[in-house]
Amino acid sequence: SYELTQPPSVSVSPGQTVNITCSGDKLGDKYACWYQKKPGQSPVLIIYQDSKRPSGIPERFSASNSGDTATLSISVTQAMDEADYYCQTWAGGTAVVFGGGTRLTVL
């Protein structure tokens, strides 16, 4: 079965840029998307189709997808960005696959 691998945790200082990776076999051949999830809240779509932002998502969030790795970048990181981030794609066109999630800590 298809798997997506994310680092369990990353940390960043306020105002800095942080990258969160998501790895999967030939992931670049698929569309990847990213969700932000805070405790007690529902997931929020922050990136779709590899690099597009839904309306209302700050420009500080950007992403790319190539080869085996999709990367979410958060620039000028703020305390409010502290959350769990999940990448997601579709395998075989009918099965949804989530990465294990990355906890972002803003120190």
Next chain:
Amino acid sequence: EVQLLESGGTLVQPGGSLRLSCGVSGFVFSDYAMSWVRQAPGKGLEWVAGITDNGDATYYAESLRGRFVISRDNSKDTVDLQMNTLKADDTAVYYCAGVDSRGSYSNAFDIWGQGTMVTVSS
């Protein structure tokens, strides 16, 4: 305003059954393929099952196939998840989530409910 409201979560004994329901409003339900996604305590998101916008096809996580059944009623704007032979490992918050079948977000889940808690324990 788009709203998805899950219901039916409760404490159930191992081996028991439970039916979750998700009622929606604020958008054209038949434009959306729907899924159930769960998050066990301290764990990540796990896709459970999905159903196409018109209900003609269903899909399941391999590990859950045969125990869970997803269905929808486009006349009532609801999507359900029938869960059978429940195990302790099924303890989780269950979210309903939607994908715009028109491709607005390239098959990403752009709408989510607030979740309902299912606890499987004796």
